[in-house]
Amino acid sequence: MTSPFDPAAVQVIAWDFDGVLNSNIEQGVFAWSRNFEQDLGLSLHSFSSYLFAGRFQKAMVGQACLVELVTEWAEANAAAGRAAEILDYWFERDALPDHRTLALFEPLKARGVRHVMATNNEIHRTSYIETTMGFGERVERIFAAGRMGIAKPDTDYFAHIEMELEIAPESLLLVDDMEENVAAARRRGWQAFHFTEGAYDLLEQTLGLQKTS
Numbered sequence: 001m002t003s004p005f006d007p008a009a010v011q012v013i014a015w016d017f018d019g020v021l022n023s024n025i026e027q028g029v030f031a032w033s034r035n036f037e038q039d040l041g042l043s044l045h046s047f048s049s050y051l052f053a054g055r056f057q058k059a060m061v062g063q064a065c066l067v068e069l070v071t072e073w074a075e076a077n078a079a080a081g082r083a084a085e086i087l088d089y090w091f092e093r094d095a096l097p098d099h100r101t102l103a104l105f106e107p108l109k110a111r112g113v114r115h116v117m118a119t120n121n122e123i124h125r126t127s128y129i130e131t132t133m134g135f136g137e138r139v140e141r142i143f144a145a146g147r148m149g150i151a152k153p154d155t156d157y158f159a160h161i162e163m164e165l166e167i168a169p170e171s172l173l174l175v176d177d178m179e180e181n182v183a184a185a186r187r188r189g190w191q192a193f194h195f196t197e198g199a200y201d202l203l204e205q206t207l208g209l210q211k212t213s
Contacts, residue, residue, distance in 0.1 A: 005191055005193075006018055006170075006191065006204060006210045007141065007206065007207050008171070009170055009171055009177070009191070010112065010113060010165060010171065010191060010201040010207075011112075011114060011171040011172070012113070012114045012115070012116060012167055012171065012172050013108065013113060013114070013116070013142070013172075013173045013174075013175060014117070014118035014161060014172060014173065014174045014175070014190075015115060015116070015117050015118065015139070015175050016117075016118060016119060016175060016176040016177060016178070016181070016195070017117055017119040017135075018030075018094075018119070018121075018177075019100065019127060019177035019178075019194070019195070019197075020101060020175055020177055020195050021097065021098055021102060021117065021135070022094070022096055022097055022098060022099040022129075023096045023097070024093075024094040024095075024096045025197075026197070027197075030094060031050070031093050031094050031096060031160065032089065032090040032093040032094045033073060033090075034093075034095075035064055037192045038083075038158045039042060039089065040085070040086065040089060042077065042079055042082075042086070043077070046073075046077055047077075047086075047135070047148070047159045050069075050073045050112070051069060051070070055069050055140075056122075057090065059122040059146070060120055060121070060145050060146060060151055061145050061148075061150060062122070062123065062145075062146050062147070062148075062149045062153050065124070066087070066122050066123075066124050067083060067087065067124060069099055070086055070087055071116060072107045074132045074169075083172065084183065085105070087124070090125075091125055091128045091132075094133070095128075095133055100139070100200050101175075101195075101200070101203070104203070104204065104207065104209060105138065107209055108207065108209070110181050114121065114140050115138070115140060116134075116140050116141040116142070116143060116161070116165070117129075117135060117141070117142045117143065117144075118141045118143045118152070118161065118176070119142070119143070119144050119145065120144075120145040120174045121144050121145065121146060121150070122144075122146035122153055123144070123146035123147060124141060124146075126144040126146055126147065129142070132184050136167075137144070137163055141164070141165070143157075143160070143161050143164070145157070148160055150151065152166045152175050152178070152180075152181040152182045152184065152186030153183070153185075154178070154184070155184060155187070155188055157184075158172075158174075158185055158188040158190060159186065159188070168189075169188055169189030169190050170189055170190070170191065172185075172191065173175065173190065173191040173192065173193065174191070174192040175192075175193045175203065176193075176194065176195060176196050177195045177196065179194055182194045183209070193206055
């Protein structure tokens with residue numbers, strides 16, 4: 001941590017999903033993309049170039065529909081009728097709950113700490129995370145960009161969570177793998193932890209959960 005941190009003041013932890021509660025990112029590469037071409041026989045470059053050149057960003061905040069975007073790409077790339085298959089493949093391959101971060105929930109709950117999710121996912125994958133992956137039962141609330149109409153690192157994203165939970169910024173802790181999100185949360189007055197790959201021990205230590213021998 002690069003700024004003062006007071007675990008005793010934390011009432012709610014807002015956990016990022018991809019890269020924190022879900023271990024689907026390795027050296028910046030998402031799990032769904034690793035065998036996309038081999039498994040589906042479709043061009044990853046074409047799919048990614050189409051989707052992530054601004055279109056997905058609009059879907060992320062509810063200004064476009066991911067299903068419609070994937071359908072449009074499929075129809076233009078000899079894959080008509082395969083949009084549902086592509087999305088199912090994406091969501092299933094990227095469903096890799098991180099059991100080590102999730103294992104922190106119960107000891108923190110025992111201290112009275114509440115858990116919510118703060119994710120930049122659009123509505124369809126958010127629904128998959130909530131229901132199929134069961135995170136709706138793991139966390140108190142899921143704050144998702146697609147439902148909120150705004151994404152991290154926008155200050156209003158954090159303000160929305162404060163308002164919904166009726167809690168002061170300094171009592172909220174963001175755990176996120178994106179440095180710009182961590183910086184934005186701190187500017188808002190939140191506590192924040194930048195979760196880099198493999199930073200489990202540091203996170204446990206920061207939260208006062210280090211194991212004693």
